[in-house]
Amino acid sequence: MTNSKKTSGILSNPTVQSILAALLCIVIGLFVGYIALLIINPKGANTAIITILKNYFTYPSKAAALKYLGNTLVKAAPLLMCALSIQFCYQAGLFNIGAAGQYVAGAGACLYCALALHMPWIICILAAILAGGIFGLIVGLLKSYLNVNEVISGIMLNWIGLYCVNMLLNGVKEVASPYTLHLSAENPSAILPSMGLEKFFSNNKYVTIAVPLAIIIAIIIKIVLSMTVFGYEIRATGIAKDAARYSGMKEKRNLVITLFIGGALAGIGAAFLYLTGYEEWSVTQSSVPSMGFNGIAATFLGGLDPIGTIFASYFIQHITSGGSYLDKNVYPSQISDFISAIIIYLCGFVLIFKLYLNGMLRKREEKKSNDGMAHNGKKQEGGIS
Amino acid sequence: MAGNSEYAIEMLNITKRFPGIIANDNVTIQLRRGEIHALLGENGAGKSTLMSVLFGLYQAEEGIIKKDGVEVKINNPNDANDLGIGMVHQHFKLVQCFTVLDNIILGVETTKHGILQKDESRKKILELSDKYGLKVDPDAKIEDITVGMQQRTEILKMLYRDNEILIFDEPTAVLTPAEIDELMIIMKNLAKEGKSILFISHKLAEIMSVADRCSVLRRGKYIGTVDIKDTNEDELSRMMVGRDVQLVATKEDKTPGNVILHVENMTVPSKLHHNNAVKNVSFDVREGEIVCIAGIDGNGQTELVYGLSGLENITSGKITLSGKDITNASIRERSTSGMSHIPEDRHKHGLVLDYNLGYNLVLQRYFEPAFSTMGFLKKKDIMDYSDKLIEQYDIRSSLGSQTITRSMSGGNQQKAIIAREIDKNPDLLIAVQPTRGLDVGAIEYIHKQLIAQRDAGHAVLLVSLELEEVMSVSDRILVMYEGEIVGEFDPKKTTPEELGLYMAGAKRKEVKV
DSSP states (O other): OHHHHHHHHHHTOHHHHHHHHHHHHHHHHHHHHHHHHHHHOTTTHHHHHHHHHHGGGGSSSHHHHHHHHHHHHHHHHHHHHHHHHHHHHHHTTOOOTTHHHHHHHHHHHHHHHHHTSOOOHHHHHHHHHHHHHHHHHHHHHHHHHHOOOHHHHHHHHHHHHHHHHHHHHGGGBOSSSSBBOOHHHHOGGGSOOOTTGGGGGTTOTTOOTHHHHHHHHHHHHHHHHHHBHHHHHHHHHHHOHHHHHHTTOOHHHHHHHHHHHHHHHHHHHHHHHHTTTSOOOBTTOOSOOTHHHHHHHHHHHTTTOHHHHHHHHHHHHHHHHHHTTSOTTTSOTTHHHHHHHHHHHHHHHHHHHHHHHHHHHHHHHHHHHHHHHHHHSSOOOOOOO | OOOOSSEEEEEEEEEEEETTEEEEEEEEEEEETTOEEEEEOOTTSSHHHHHHHHTTSSOOSEEEEEETTEEEOOOSHHHHHHTTEEEEOSSOOOOTTSBHHHHHHTTSOOEETTEEOHHHHHHHHHHHHHHHTOOOOTTSBGGGSOHHHHHHHHHHHHHHTTOSEEEEESTTTTOOHHHHHHHHHHHHHHHHTTOEEEEEEOOHHHHHHHOSEEEEEETTEEEEEEEGGGOOHHHHHHHHHSSOOOSSOOOOOOOOOSEEEEEEEEEEEOSSSSSEEEEEEEEEEETTOEEEEEOOTTSSHHHHHHHHHTSSOOSEEEEEETTEEOTTOOHHHHHHTTEEEEOSOIIIIIOOTTSBHHHHHTTTTTTSTTTEETTEEOHHHHHHHHHHHHHHHTOOOSSGGGSBGGGSOHHHHHHHHHHHHHHTOOSEEEEESTTTTOOHHHHHHHHHHHHHHHHTTOEEEEEESOHHHHHHHOSEEEEEETTEEEEEEOGGGOOHHHHHHHHTTSOOOOOOO
């Protein structure tokens, strides 16, 4: 009796429910991915799904595994920032699909500052924050004062941003390829400091302060949302706009600030990737980098909680990186994206799962209390339930 | 179905439990053929649960239901429909963009080879509407017609399905006084034609005027059934609340002091049409008086309050609060200058429903140094303050300050808003329909709080649609009609009938400030 009470107590805790639901999404997502692998090529499907899950553990030596764990973390940090951007805006009732474009703006700004203006890294980061923030600000102003839907203006800006950045960085690209100049050759001072972190990852030089900074920023976001006056206001604005207005909050101004911060977060995300020198920008790319969109998956999988999103971002990046180890002749590496996509779809399922679980707990409770009453009560007339 | 029983429907010894509470404890209701039977009880007394059992939405743990003396099982709403049980819900279940006719026949359409035969249906509807005096326009769309006509559509829906047992769930909550009178006549007609009616309400006056018998529930328990002709409002309210209730608020005479709110030639635009909703209105509210704005819903009262509270910008005029010009002040400035506002729509404006009670109780003050420092909320201080208000104003909820306000009952949500607004110690308290949808006990409580504010020397502006409330609480009455103030009255020297003439626009007099 006490034992069952204890388990139902744990199960009714919302955090536990979110974690359970997220795990369930992951399992189903992987299962559907596995079926897809089976359809493409039944023979190698088992090895393939294991390869995706293993990611860097594919390497037998510990040193190599650590090195590639580093690579996964390098890409998880910007993903986390994009996820936080979406999440912060979501709390204010805004769906910031423009995070992808804000990320692009941040990439353009930090690379231009680094390669064309030869600025140190700190200035480059500030430029990325500002550029991402301005992109968010435009969406916010349109939303607040002209009632333009933030999804529409966000998507438009994604494309505007992409082509503007392509043009901007055209002057700092390599002569022979569409990629921008290597940071390490052109301006090493723009590379983020590693503070010795690379030593933990078999001297993977791409592991920089970006990784711990991203986690710290996630914690700060959590604190801002749950403990500050500003968080109180933006959440109130998000869930009850009219009540926020009634209480005298400046809901229009709050929306603009929220989107500025959201944009700035995505912008930092870009700086966290491109200022490590891990990747170069291709000025001929014609699709918006998927980082901003993957952020949507990470934030929902993380149960819309900044701390949960840290783990969710890592997981999404983990399987995305794992996908790159597949035999490209047999399987498209996008299979990881496919699994992430399934997981996003299933995130709606998180809510259904919670409802179902709560309904089940309530029924069990009801039954128990009925039994209890029948035992204590005077008479029992054949239990109809 | 030969009726060899005196009763159309009987619910005998019904017991329904939920975890932690017994919603219905051995309740017996017997509905005679052709009678109007009122079911009276406070919010949460178990009326809705009982009706849900009758409608097949819940299954009772104990007890039986009989139709015409024969025991029946009602496992789902379809069973209830088959037994001829129909219900008009408090919130109508109508398709907004369909016509009245389409809504009535929805689900029981007459068809020939898959083609709708609307002419036959129209004939039947017009016959029914004639027979029972239910005036509707079959071709009007629901979104274009009045709430009263929407309700008549719901009633026709039941009659069109040949239902014999009609349940009305708080049908008057959404109606204007004139529409309520009309509904009462309709209900009496229906009963005369042999329909049996269960009338759920907590408004005593209506029960007294229309019902034949009345059963009372209190906290899930069946208290008793009385014949209306042998009882009176005092007895009914005692049965419902379990103690004596003051139905008419009493207050001592008081001479009003200085002017607190001064409104001069205020005009407020309307969101619904091009005309102004409030036209060139001027009035004063003084210390220690309750000024009541009376009128039929939709005559500019809502916009008047929006203009005063800053939710809407006024196009011309001047507003002064305690001598300070607040015409162009922000909502926050007005609030901190001593204006409190109990809003008309407590769900839309009054509360952040998904915040806990503690956070809602500081919604107007969270930015004050007492509740925040350096941009951080002082959670402990907020919760302590909230616990204090909960205690002081008797706000009931399952988890105290941690309760999500959405899960609280309407009466307690309203108490929370009142506690928050009154505890700000405002110079001016604006209360808009503060008792709407609440039961007698809560209404008494709220009237007392308003009068206490007046007695403490604050100014109170009350907007109400209930004439009884207007007559008993106010010190001065202003009647609003089509955006203008058409008369000023002393409640001691006027009658509801006289006010009604002004509210309907039949008379007006010049008001001097």
